[in-house]
Amino acid sequence: MRITYDFTWLHKDAIGERGVSSQELAALEQAHPHPWKQILQNPYNWPLGWLDLEARTAELSLVRQALARIENRNVLVTIGMGGSTLGTKALAATFVRQTGPSSFSAGERELIVVDNLDEATTAEVIHRAGTQGVVLNPVSKSGNTLETIANFLALSQRPALADSPVVVTTGNRDGALATYARETGAPVLPVPGDVGGRFSALSPVSLFPLGFLGYPIEDLLEGATAARSNLTADDYESNPSLRLAARLHLLATRRNFSELMLWIYCDALREFGRWWEQLFAESLGKQKQVASETVRVGLTPLAVSGPAAQHSLLQLALDGPPNKISGFTKVAQTRAELPALSHPPRGVAEFNYLQGRHLHEIASAELEGTRSSLRHQSLPSYLLILQDLQPEVLGELILFFETAIAVMGVYLSIDPYTQPAVEESKQLARKLLQQSPA
Amino acid sequence: MRITYDFTWLHKDAIGERGVSSQELAALEQAHPHPWKQILQNPYNWPLGWLDLEARTAELSLVRQALARIENRNVLVTIGMGGSTLGTKALAATFVRQTGPSSFSAGERELIVVDNLDEATTAEVIHRAGTQGVVLNPVSKSGNTLETIANFLALSQRPALADSPVVVTTGNRDGALATYARETGAPVLPVPGDVGGRFSALSPVSLFPLGFLGYPIEDLLEGATAARSNLTADDYESNPSLRLAARLHLLATRRNFSELMLWIYCDALREFGRWWEQLFAESLGKQKQVASETVRVGLTPLAVSGPAAQHSLLQLALDGPPNKISGFTKVAQTRAELPALSHPPRGVAEFNYLQGRHLHEIASAELEGTRSSLRHQSLPSYLLILQDLQPEVLGELILFFETAIAVMGVYLSIDPYTQPAVEESKQLARKLLQQSPA
Structure with a gap:
């Protein structure tokens, strides 16, 4: 895989009460031993192209x-x-x-x-x-x-x-x-x-x-293709999207987490956050019938830029209602875009410790500090480190989240491929335009 | 005022069960008859500059x-x-x-x-x-x-x-x-x-x-100054930010609404959404002590672009958990930027009803359709119509949301002017940088 996946801090033994326990994971695995077998048999004729x-x-x-x-x-x-x-x-x-x-x-x-x-x-x-x-x-x-x-x-x-x-x-x-x-x-x-x-x-x-x-x-498709067998394996140990799906599902259903943040420490991935928001919002935001009762499910996705959002959403994430699961994404920096900082001028002496530092190291320290402060509040987070921004890596990243969604659809017994509710607003708009004189 | 404020669809008599009732509003008004008097006396020495x-x-x-x-x-x-x-x-x-x-x-x-x-x-x-x-x-x-x-x-x-x-x-x-x-x-x-x-x-x-x-x-400050006396009046009938604050507070505390969407039907206001998100997240996302218990409050703000987000977040808002209050913002279009659409070409005949329409009319119909579909789910929304994007209007808009926050701070008994929780992540980042060799 071209991405390093770290789910450690979604676990109870790492973050305390609000994390998922091994027992809960084992029970979920027992209840759904073969989600991918189920998906690929495709009994509901879902669009799996x-x-x-x-x-x-x-x-x-x-x-x-x-x-x-x-x-x-x-x-x-x-x-x-x-x-x-x-x-x-x-x-x-x-x-x-x-x-x-x-x-x-x-x-x-x-x-x-x-x-x-x-x-x-x-x-x-x-x-x-x-x-x-x-x-x-x-x-x-x-x-x-x-x-x-x-x-x-x-x-x-x-x-x-x-x-x-x-x-x-x-x-x-x-x-x-x-x-x-x-x-x-x-x-x-x-x-x-x-x-x-x-x-x-x-x-x-x-x-x-x-x-x-x-x-x-071509490379984008190659990256996705290379990752596919891992990402569609019924293996709760080694399939990263299955692992994420299981943990998110347990946090949502057993710990009342209702919001998913994605902290993106890379400006070039800002727009990726919008794609990710749509994928999660439309796929999982659904009504379903359980014993003739209507149940509404879904997690609110919120993609933000780090470190910027430490100066915006972080206060709410830390002190507000404990309902946010935070994903963190960064790119492993192998090549400096700028020289390291040299000695700060007089007046900025208290920042002497920045001498010799690259901006990407400072941003990484910010990410670590933010994750740690969430952990201290027993708030779960996971970390994806992209090898770089090459097309192969992004192909894997896209398929990673898509496969996670497919599995969460199985856990929730919903159809993640439709968006039935938005039809009405379209019809109402059309009607307004057809009825009022141009 | 340079903005038209419409809070009708936050009310029970307009949207049903999930709206606020006149009784609840009356009780809140009775409990807090003079929030602005209280704020301006400034007993806690808040930064009200x-x-x-x-x-x-x-x-x-x-x-x-x-x-x-x-x-x-x-x-x-x-x-x-x-x-x-x-x-x-x-x-x-x-x-x-x-x-x-x-x-x-x-x-x-x-x-x-x-x-x-x-x-x-x-x-x-x-x-x-x-x-x-x-x-x-x-x-x-x-x-x-x-x-x-x-x-x-x-x-x-x-x-x-x-x-x-x-x-x-x-x-x-x-x-x-x-x-x-x-x-x-x-x-x-x-x-x-x-x-x-x-x-x-x-x-x-x-x-x-x-x-x-x-x-x-200068005009920006003039617009804010002109709106200030209205926006700081202890008048539950005529002060729009007091009206919004009261309704948001009741929806959050009596109806379990936990998320605030701001649907912005104007690309030029996209960045305004980020400013608004920070204002709400950092100001209201707080811990407080109630009878020696820690209570976490806050509403998650989510600013989105319309109509685009009808193809992204709307499905979740309609079918997902009923926890979102939607604000809608548009600009009253008085001047067309483009000619009206002429007759669609062959093949697009079913869109003949678009003939003679301006794009801004279509976008407005989309906004109405979306608001109506939320209403049909008994989901509350409000509407701000900006006269235009002149600095005076934006000065009023900024002060409108800032004054609403100040009042919500009073209702919640929190200090909306601090962000105590983010300090730890900064210290951790600094420590990481100071301790590891450059």
Whole structure:
């Protein structure tokens, strides 16, 4: 594995009363000895294509073909909501410089991600994109996502962009985007039917825009593929995502933990936090029926940047209600980006101990201090150390959290692949627009 | 007031069982008839300088003097953690274009905010800042914030920046930053002693970097000053922050709500969400002693972008545990940034109803749909409509949330102005650095 997984401080013997005990773990293991066997037999016909990395790898040639068609273009505007853009942004931010809250540049090329519906933002995108060499890439599995269609229309109806080539990414032959592509001859990239939106980070949804930036998309899939057998093994000793899932489940159901923080000590992984939040919120936030009673489950995910959040959320985590499980993520720094600090000037003498230190060492000490102070309150935490930010490592990281979610779905007896509740708000919005005069 | 406040859907008669009742409100009012009288008598000597807007206005001349000294400079690098930079970013993002996750440009001028400790980010700042016309602005009330000092040393020790002028913002004569300024003759801007870090958005902490961008800082203070008498009135009918505080307190203590979402339907207010999160988390996340028992209080704040988060957090909010109170914020759109959508092309025929619509109308319909679907689950929400994003409006918005916090502190019998728990993690980090060899 390319990531070091440390779950020690989720345990009672390390942090005291609020940790999970070996007995509880043993009982859970006994109750669910083969969660992966159960998942892979797939009795409910769940969309498990995110595990079919051979199929995803086979799609790479489609992505490469589509990229070849736009080789002479230098601005790609990818338009999509939720899972249609969260993976793209998460990975792009680890690879190239961000030129705005939602844009990335690599050499001559720029990727602009339109991931919200905000008139001022879309107007700014039109201004930034210019008129030359722009490609529009609406992404929607259903092909009917209202915000995506609205943004796509707003962009493509501007005279400056009206002749820009379009590459559609969609998974529904009958959706508006697929129909549009047939009418106009625009090329279509698939969103596989058995890959849900928030599980599509390793599909053409993100591989196309990432490939445009020169991201080594093959290596991303290789990293996930290399980790897969470990991450889908029914082995409570050696499968890290199974280990995390078991512990999170016990903390949630036996210790009343209701919130999951992810402390990210690496600015390049900031956007990854948004992807992670969606994965946990939509997958596990569910109603279920237990003996004809409605039970509501779910953990609130909260991804924050460290050390910054020590000056923001930490006070609440330490002194507030003891309901937060903290994950910590950092990258093993093997290469200094800056020289070590030299002797502080006069006046800053009390910081003489910083002499000879690298900033990444100071940040690591902050992480340790924060974890220790949580431990002293008997608050559980775990630590992931990424070898580096190479695509192979991120492929493993993505599959790690996705497989943890799949197992937690089994423990909770819920379907982690749907989002039934959000339909109503969409219908209400559509109705409002259809009923009131334009 | 420049903001329209709508708390209707926090009430039982509008949303059902989970709302607050008139009886509960009446009882709270009876128990706390004069929270503002109590606050302003200030028996605990709380730092209430954030209400002393006359003193803040008087400081404007110091800010203007400091700005005059760097008139010929075009890059300002402001370095600070938590409250030392959150207000700056929140307001800068409403005013000018963001050129990165933490940088802003206005004409020839660029403001780079270093708000985390990440070696790669600081290296990138050095690269971006160039060598000409750079000013360094370390900001720390204590003058001893480890990450701020470390970043400041890393920047000022680079040959390219070694001769850059420095403007220090600090509130502690004995701190490292003040001592450094005395030794080097660098000008110092004050952080008033009676203004805590997270309450310093209307002080030189942010007014200096904002003024550098050309932000009308006088208007910001005027807006807050104009709203102050309303927002500090002991009037449960007409004071909007008192009304919100009362309802949030009842929902938290009588209905077990533990999380506060802020749905921001305006990309330019995204950074405002981070400021708001810190204000709520650090102010209300506290331990207190009740009859020699330790009680932990606090609400977890979660600011999200709408409509985007309808594709991320909404499923959890609707189907997950009913523990979230949702605030919604939008800006009354009086001016279209883009023409209305024209007739959709063939293939997108089912979206014909979008013809003649502006994107901001669609986003507003999404907001309404989302609020209604929460209401149908008996989940409480409130709505703030900002007249526009002018500084006067944002001054009111900042004071609105700050005054709500002050009142909630009274209801909870806690001190909202401290953050006692975070000290330990700082000490542990320092110890680690002092004990291990560099």
